[in-house]
Amino acid sequence: MNSIDMSVDFLGRKLVNPIVAASGTFSFGMEHSEFMDIEQLGALTVKGITVDEKIGNPPPRITETPSGVLNSIGLQNPGIDYFIDNILPRLSQYSVPVIINISGESVQEYCQIVRKLENQPIFAIELNISCPNVDKGGIEFGTSSQSIYNLVKTVRKATDIPLIVKLSPNVTDICEMAISCEQAGADAICLINTLKGMAIDAKTRRPILGNIVGGLSGPAIKPVALRMVWEVSRRVEIPLIGMGGVMDGQDAAEFMIAGATAVGVGTANLVHPYACENISLQLKDFCRENNISCVSSLIGTLKY
Amino acid sequence: MKAIKCKVISNEQIEKNIYKMVFRSDYISTEARPGQFAHIKLCQHSGLLLRRPISIASVDLNRQSFTIYIQIKGQGTEILCSSVKGDYMDMIGPCGSYFNVSEDIKDIILIGGGIGIAPLLLAAQHFKDRNITSLLGYRDGGQVFSVYEFEKFSKQVLISTDDASVGYGGKITDVLIDILRSGKYDCVLGCGPYPMLKTVKDICQQNDILCQVSLEQNMGCGIGACMGCACKIKTDGGYTYKRVCKDGPVFYADEVIFDE
Numbered sequence: 001m002n003s004i005d006m007s008v009d010f011l012g013r014k015l016v017n018p019i020v021a022a023s024g025t026f027s028f029g030m031e032h033s034e035f036m037d038i039e040q041l042g043a044l045t046v047k048g049i050t051v052d053e054k055i056g057n058p059p060p061r062i063t064e065t066p067s068g069v070l071n072s073i074g075l076q077n078p079g080i081d082y083f084i085d086n087i088l089p090r091l092s093q094y095s096v097p098v099i100i101n102i103s104g105e106s107v108q109e110y111c112q113i114v115r116k117l118e119n120q121p122i123f124a125i126e127l128n129i130s131c132p133n134v135d136k137g138g139i140e141f142g143t144s145s146q147s148i149y150n151l152v153k154t155v156r157k158a159t160d161i162p163l164i165v166k167l168s169p170n171v172t173d174i175c176e177m178a179i180s181c182e183q184a185g186a187d188a189i190c191l192i193n194t195l196k197g198m199a200i201d202a203k204t205r206r207p208i209l210g211n212i213v214g215g216l217s218g219p220a221i222k223p224v225a226l227r228m229v230w231e232v233s234r235r236v237e238i239p240l241i242g243m244g245g246v247m248d249g250q251d252a253a254e255f256m257i258a259g260a261t262a263v264g265v266g267t268a269n270l271v272h273p274y275a276c277e278n279i280s281l282q283l284k285d286f287c288r289e290n291n292i293s294c295v296s297s298l299i300g301t302l303k304y
Numbered sequence: 305m306k307a308i309k310c311k312v313i314s315n316e317q318i319e320k321n322i323y324k325m326v327f328r329s330d331y332i333s334t335e336a337r338p339g340q341f342a343h344i345k346l347c348q349h350s351g352l353l354l355r356r357p358i359s360i361a362s363v364d365l366n367r368q369s370f371t372i373y374i375q376i377k378g379q380g381t382e383i384l385c386s387s388v389k390g391d392y393m394d395m396i397g398p399c400g401s402y403f404n405v406s407e408d409i410k411d412i413i414l415i416g417g418g419i420g421i422a423p424l425l426l427a428a429q430h431f432k433d434r435n436i437t438s439l440l441g442y443r444d445g446g447q448v449f450s451v452y453e454f455e456k457f458s459k460q461v462l463i464s465t466d467d468a469s470v471g472y473g474g475k476i477t478d479v480l481i482d483i484l485r486s487g488k489y490d491c492v493l494g495c496g497p498y499p500m501l502k503t504v505k506d507i508c509q510q511n512d513i514l515c516q517v518s519l520e521q522n523m524g525c526g527i528g529a530c531m532g533c534a535c536k537i538k539t540d541g542g543y544t545y546k547r548v549c550k551d552g553p554v555f556y557a558d559e560v561i562f563d564e
Contacts, residue, residue: 027529031550034527035307047531055544060522062532064380067351071524076531076545218353270525270532271345271353273307273396 004287005294006280008042010239010262011124011162011187013097015042018256018295019280022243022266023048023101023126023166024073026276028087029094035273038096040280042262045099046083046091048128051109053079058210063199068220068245069267070197072211075103080113088120097123099164107151111158118159125161127152127186130168130193142168142193145180152184164241166190167232169224178232190241190264191232192225218267219245226258233259233300247271249282256298305399305527306331309392310342313369315385320446321376322419323385326369327393333363333370337402338427339495339518339554342372343526345394346383356380357523357549359423359495360398362453373449375419399526401554403427403516405434409490414458415439415480415504417496418447423518425450427493428457435459437483441476441496445469477503484511491515494557502562515557521548536561 006017021029021038023045029038038044056076063070077083080102091098100122104110114125129142129151141147152165165181167174169192178189194215199208207213225244233240242260245267246252252263268275287295310327318324332342343355362371376382387393405412412434414424421440428436436458442448444467454461462479463471472479477500480492484507494504495518508515524532528550537546537559546552 025525025530027531031525031527031529034305056531056534058536059534059545061534062354062522062524062530064352064354067353069353069524071530071532073531076534267353270530271355273525273527273529 008296017042017280018262022264025266025269036277043097048075048101063208068218070214072209072214092121099124101126103128114159126164145176149180149184156185162187164188174228175235182236188239230258249286252283259300312391323374330368336360336398338430339402340398342395342397361422361425373422411435411489413437413492415494417441417500420496432457505557517557518553
């Protein structure tokens with residue numbers, strides 16, 4: 001098979017491939033652009049932005065656990081105004097669709113950021129309601145279906161920019177959260193964010209992370225992520241970005257089979273600065289080897 | 305900074321838990337500046353994902369090779385040390401900032417503790433035309449490494465061990481106090497554990513001498529993207545967190561807040 005169509009339709013746009021750089025692991029793209037062509041990404045999600053600058057959590061902020069990475073960065077970022085004035089103009093020189101991941105401590109803060117993004121050259125906004133590493137906001141919005149509904153509904157009224165909601169896996173019923181997003185007018189759902197976890201040094205009896213607890217990512221969480229993507233895909237109509245421990249092309253294929261339209265790559269960006277490019281090439285190889293002419297034909301095809 | 309695969313030319317255990325590895329790389333041997341590191345991937349199937357930042361300790365431009373020293377501290381460093389001649393290792397480098405010493409600075413003190421001595425060797429090699437005084441602190445006689453290499457590039461080398469088995473018995477920072485009392489020096493370059501570096505910073509401030517330190521921290525991507533390797537840096541009104549991998553690992557000691 002000579003040509004394989006790697007594009008996917010997502011939020012009214014044709015992405016060159018389904019691979020999306022995940023928030024927080026790719027900064028604003030500039031570091032990774034030294035190692036790969038960022039225009040080869042399906043989309044690029046920037047590091048989480050807040051209203052004001054945040055300096056983040058005390059170190060150590062990252063540690064390794066079996067087949068996983070535990071982090072407690074704490075949304076370190078320069079704030080929305082600095083981002084719009086100094087970072088977005090550079091980023092928008094590339095043709096890659098840019099997704100802006102935002103976090104707030106209140107519904108008003110989310111709306112404040114969204115209004116500032118109006119008329120900016122962006123593809124979509126991703127509401128981060130699932131960061132496990134900040135005291136206020138973040139995950140506390142994402143663990144109650146009522147607060148998710150209220151937040152998404154209010155932000156929806158404030159903008160016509162496509163809205164993606166990034167869900168936390170730290171809930172009893174992920175489908176309940178996803179349905180609330182859909183009912184409130186979200187255009188897509190991204191799942192999953194990190195699982196809350198911790199690591200302890202038994203000799204010193206101290207937590208390894210400065211923040212004591214953090215978010216677990218990497219291959220260790222892939223089975224949880226696949227399960228959640230599959231469950232949610234059966235309950236909502238809106239498209240999904242599936243993610244959690246995607247390290248190679250086959251992992252990406254698994255997420256699409258489970259029901260994801262696009263596939264987020266996070267931890268792998270910390271391991272290989274060219275991971276997204278590799279994974280997209282491997283996904284293409286997977287298609288070639290399995291006589292698949294359009295990668296989009298994988299979406300939601302789990303046989304059971 | 306590039307992502308490259310480097311061939312292991314040699315790997316030998318030189319002291320208890322310390323290995324010396326030499327790699328072939330025209331690019332890193334030419335580009336590396338003292339204080340910079342290589343961010344090295346462990347073998348594919350270890351289940352350990354993150355790379356390990358290892359200081360570049362010396363370069364050989366003729367052989368197009370560079371040397372690192374690794375102390376086994378856990379499973380990851382143990383896997384790194386198990387590599388054998390002929391293996392190819394996946395690394396990113398050279399990464400980070402470096403010891404930046406202007407031309408007019410002639411009398412340099414290098415002070416290192418434990419495995420933190422390694423990056424100072426490249427500083428000694430790089431600044432060999434200046435007057436180098438190397439102060440090397442080791443835990444015990446079984447951990448003493450690369451002294452003869454420092455002797456090649458230094459005017460004098462002073463050693464301390466905590467157990468007094470070799471050299472001065474006690475802390476290497478006591479040796480720093482002594483030699484600053486007796487001589488004239490322009491700057492101090494340090495690398496080692498945080499408590500040692502904090503003492504070095506305090507001594508240099510008391511003596512009004514310029515000091516740069518190279519920091520260590522748990523690291524994620526190593527290229528400045530993930531914000532995983534934070535260190536606390538003074539600002540006008542308070543402090544902020546900077547990236548050890550990209551803004552550092554070398555900082556002016558005056559800017560670093562050593563409380564975490």
